[in-house]
Every structure is written in C-alpha cells, then in structure tokens.
Amino acid sequence: MRLTASELVSAIDNLPKDRTYTYINPKTKGLIKIVSVTRPEGPIVIKRFDSTKGGTLENAREESISPEMIWRVANAFFPNQPINLDRVLGGSYNTRSVLETLIAHTPQFYFCYPGRIESTISNSQIKRGHKHVMWCPENPHQLGVLVKAETDIVISEVPIADAFYDALVVPDELVTTELDIEAVRRHSQIQIALIKIGQQLGFRTWIAQNDKGIKYQNKRLVEMEGVVNSLRDERIISAFEEAYKAALLIDCIWFKNGKLMPAVMEVEHSTGVTSGLTRMKGLQDALPPFLTRYVIVAPDEDRDKVLREANRPQFQSLNVRYFPYSAVEELYSLCQRRKIRGVTEEFLDSFMEPTLGQLEQPYVVQ
Structure with a gap:
C-alpha cells in the first residue's frame, strides 16, 4: 500500500x-x-x-x-x-x-x-x-x-543510501528542441541503473539503437558489460522479423539464459507515456503469446499519468507495470552496496506496481 x-x-x-x-x-x-x-x-x-x-x-x-x-x-x-x-x-x-x-x-x-x-x-x-x-x-x-x-x-538510524552515477557524455544528436540536455541525461542515468540492475540479476540488457552512443565511464553503453550488441543474437526476438524491427527502439529489454525475456521497459522522463506504450504494444503484437513484463519507468510524480494511459483499452493487453524512479534507484543502490544474487522474479515484482484496475475512476472512451 x-x-x-x-x-x-x-x-x-x-x-x-x-x-x-x-x-x-x-x-x-x-x-x-x-x-x-x-x-x-x-x-x-x-x-x-x-x-x-x-x-x-x-x-x-x-x-x-x-x-x-x-x-x-x-x-x-x-x-x-x-x-x-x-x-x-x-x-x-x-x-x-x-x-x-x-x-x-x-x-x-x-x-x-x-x-x-x-x-x-x-x-x-x-x-x-x-x-x-x-x-x-x-x-x-x-x-x-x-x-x-x-x-x-x-x-536503527542507518544513514540513507543514495544511488550514484559517474559522469556520462550525451551525443549532440540526442539533444533536441523537445529534450534538453538535463532531460536526456536523467533518461540515460535511469537506463544505466537498469543495466546495472540487470547485471546483478543475471540478465543481458538491450538498449535502444539510438541511445548506444551515450558514453559512461569512458565507454559507449553498447560496450558495457552485459549489454546486448545486436538483437540478432537474441533468438526470442530474431526469430520474428517484425518483432525484431519493433524492438530496435525499445529503451530497455532484459534477456535471460537465451530463452527468457523478463522485462520490456520504456523510460518516459519528459515525453508522453503513450509513445512508449505504443512501441511496446507493437512488439507484443509481433510476438506469439509470451510471458514477460511490459513496464513503464517514469518519475514518481507521473504515476497518475502512467496509470491513466496504461488503462486505455488499446493498451490493456500489455498488463503494464509501473517502475517509479525512486524504486529503480532503491534497487540500484542495493545492487551497488550488495552483490545480490539468487533472488526470485517475485523480488523484482515487489519494486513495480501493477496498473490495471488501479484508477480511482475506470477509464472511459471519449
């Protein structure tokens, strides 16, 4: 609660x-x-x-x-x-x-x-x-x-543990009139946190094609440990051409053991939630029925917007989960301080909130 x-x-x-x-x-x-x-x-x-x-x-x-x-x-x-x-x-x-x-x-x-x-x-x-x-x-x-x-x-008043990030370099082409440098930087920090969390949980992480030029700790994101270099290497996706095309621009996808896809995530820092939901829906439609999590990662203050958009009729099949920034960084901080391992999928679920049916008023088609 x-x-x-x-x-x-x-x-x-x-x-x-x-x-x-x-x-x-x-x-x-x-x-x-x-x-x-x-x-x-x-x-x-x-x-x-x-x-x-x-x-x-x-x-x-x-x-x-x-x-x-x-x-x-x-x-x-x-x-x-x-x-x-x-x-x-x-x-x-x-x-x-x-x-x-x-x-x-x-x-x-x-x-x-x-x-x-x-x-x-x-x-x-x-x-x-x-x-x-x-x-x-x-x-x-x-x-x-x-x-x-x-x-x-x-x-027991143990000092609060913060999540910390090293300096990162954002390519000029990612900074547009719609997204200023700080918005892109924050978006990238959350992607880095998801990569690091994935490493701790034994996942390989796909980062959107257009974000791979970002540099962190003097490496491009694609060069970081555990980051998927090509979606052609992931049989779950590469076996379905339309799914492959749809996945290229998904912000973050976790893969496990070459057979599982624990989460498909869109990081929505300052853009509309609908675009991320639409990309995930396109991926879902291009795959056979498959067990995974479709997740919107967004600032805590955007919770109501995420719940409202995720409950639109066209997105309800995604059964979207909401992963607030505070929960991402709580888990990331834990990964930085402790080498967690052997945790279950239920552990990951405890950091995310289901969205279906969580609106105070049911979504009504206008």
Whole structure:
C-alpha cells in the first residue's frame, strides 16, 4: 500500500481553512494558516507567523509547499511505519516543518517518538527517539487535531543510501528542441541503473539503437558489460522479423539464459507515456503469446499519468507495470552496496506496481 501526492494534498485540503494550526513541537510558538491548496498535487500556499514576536497573519508573507516536496514525502510513507521528515528531505526545504504539521493534523497521521538505537564500540542502548510522523490508514483520528501515537517501535538510524552515477557524455544528436540536455541525461542515468540492475540479476540488457552512443565511464553503453550488441543474437526476438524491427527502439529489454525475456521497459522522463506504450504494444503484437513484463519507468510524480494511459483499452493487453524512479534507484543502490544474487522474479515484482484496475475512476472512451 503506497501513498500518493494527490492523497496527501486531498487530506490537507480537507482541513478547515478558517483557523490556524500549531506546530507538533510545543516549543515552536508559531502558527500556520492555509491560504490555498491546488489539487491534485499542489502547490499548497501557507502563511506562518509568531505572535510572541509581534507577527500577525496580515503581515506574514505567503510561502509555497511545492509538488516536488509533497511527492518526496508521500513516497517515504508505508503504513504504520514512523517517518522522520528531516531525514527524508535531507534538511532541505524551509517549509518541511509546516508540511509535517499539516499532515499530522489530518485523520490518518499521528506523531510519535520511537526509540532510537545508539550503538558504540562496546554496546548498544535504546534511547528516546526524534519526532516522527506515522501513517495509520486503518485507524483514523479526528480531523484537525494532533494525536500522539504510543509505539514500541525502535529505529536503527542507518544513514540513507543514495544511488550514484559517474559522469556520462550525451551525443549532440540526442539533444533536441523537445529534450534538453538535463532531460536526456536523467533518461540515460535511469537506463544505466537498469543495466546495472540487470547485471546483478543475471540478465543481458538491450538498449535502444539510438541511445548506444551515450558514453559512461569512458565507454559507449553498447560496450558495457552485459549489454546486448545486436538483437540478432537474441533468438526470442530474431526469430520474428517484425518483432525484431519493433524492438530496435525499445529503451530497455532484459534477456535471460537465451530463452527468457523478463522485462520490456520504456523510460518516459519528459515525453508522453503513450509513445512508449505504443512501441511496446507493437512488439507484443509481433510476438506469439509470451510471458514477460511490459513496464513503464517514469518519475514518481507521473504515476497518475502512467496509470491513466496504461488503462486505455488499446493498451490493456500489455498488463503494464509501473517502475517509479525512486524504486529503480532503491534497487540500484542495493545492487551497488550488495552483490545480490539468487533472488526470485517475485523480488523484482515487489519494486513495480501493477496498473490495471488501479484508477480511482475506470477509464472511459471519449
């Protein structure tokens, strides 16, 4: 069960707008007023002021909580698990305590102080922890009030593991008026992460024909370990000429043991999702019935768009899975830190979300 930015924004929008809100920490004397909420994913505009220092609602300036910040927070929550927003946001965003406070005033969220494991050379001790927020969707409280949850949860505060990429070189021909250099670079970083994940899972990886000129660690992508040089070498595809042609421009395909094709993936960073779905549908139509995953890899904030497009009638046979960037980089980071092996296909599935039937409203043909 995952939380989305639109669900967070909706919950905050339901808070009364004719009142102010106190911070979770009683030592923080300021007050917060919601000015406006833009659905579905923000921004949220607020005012905050401290009357003990002469501040008033009238002279307080308006500040914005961005959709990006809301998405980062939403992605961190799992049911009944305490989350420290300062750690999630890395100390960035000066409105993080405001967002934390507003979230905690909504019915499904509690604040708490889980125990903290403090380790030294000789021993470990459990000490009082820092302030966390916990999402409890099955146990809502009254709207507009702060409620503390008593919990026996203890947290070992291991530093957050980041995914990292070496410098890459993007050919000039890939940068167009539609795609700037940063968009192409981010698209390429995700492809590299998929190649590295594939290596760890024992897969060979096909990268789209027109992306092979990208250089990473002084090698073209086609020269990286585990990258398929020619689709003619993969009998699953080469046996079907139309499938071969359709696969050439697919962003990423995983192959295994010369007999299996664990995933067909389109990375949709800043282009429309429909083009990637159309390419995958063309490949599916050119192959006999075959067990594989058709996957859209896209930024977390594009989840609603992916679900909406994947549920179009013409794409439902793909049974598309959504592989958000955060999940790609979580798995990539794990592969960088641990030489994982022997995992099952179910392990891979746990990082992807099915899309069929996940829309709040069924797709209707216009």
